[in-house]
Amino acid sequence: VKPTTPRGQLPLLKIDGKQYTQSLAMQRYAAKKAGFYPTDDIDALVCDECCDTLEEFLLKFPFAAKDEEEKKAKRAEFVKGPMTEISKFIEQKIQDAGGKGFVASGPSVADIMLMVNVKSVESGFMDYINTDFYTNYPGITAVTTAMKEHPKVKAYYDSLN
Structure with missing residues (x-):
């Protein structure tokens, strides 16, 4: 999996076919979606x-x-x-x-x-x-x-x- 990721590392979030990296960015995104930001x-x-x-x-x-x-x-x-x-x-x-x-x-x-x-x-x-x-x-x-x-x-x- 890692060779196919944007930076060669995990975690990875896929939304509508696009890939996103960085756990804290994902955390903020999820928090906003869930009403915790x-x-x-x-x-x-x-x-x-x-x-x-x-x-x-x-x-x-x-x-x-x-x-x-x-x-x-x-x-x-x-x-x-x-x-x-x-x-x-x-x-x-x-x-x-x-x-x-x-x-x-x-x-x-x-x-x-x-x-x-x-x-x-x-x-x-x-x-x-x-x-x-x-x-x-x-x-x-x-x-x-x-x-x-x-x-x-x-x-x-x-x-x-």
Whole structure:
């Protein structure tokens, strides 16, 4: 498949016979189609800022290590540094918007992205990171809970079972 894609890589989205690349561009497109992208320019800016910050979380996450001991040490450093720094920033953004999401105008793709990141930690997928890390972040916890119960999000996850 990769040799036939515009940039020789995935992901790839096809619409009406045209091919599109870049996961974050696809994410914004899908969010707009599903009603999870703000129409207000400032809300859209905040949404993008938070999505990019959550993407930074994933880019800084230490996936690779030569052995379990190194993985454990790298993840402890990650928790003390980038994970805590990003979580404080995200929490403040949520509080600044009233505590129910990143933007006061309603649920956004940034809220969904946050929920996915939090679920990755809570599920133990990101091993050597305490699964209750986010309990000290009431805004993050509230947004995650609300998004898990959002009808569209819940329907999607229910369809996977």
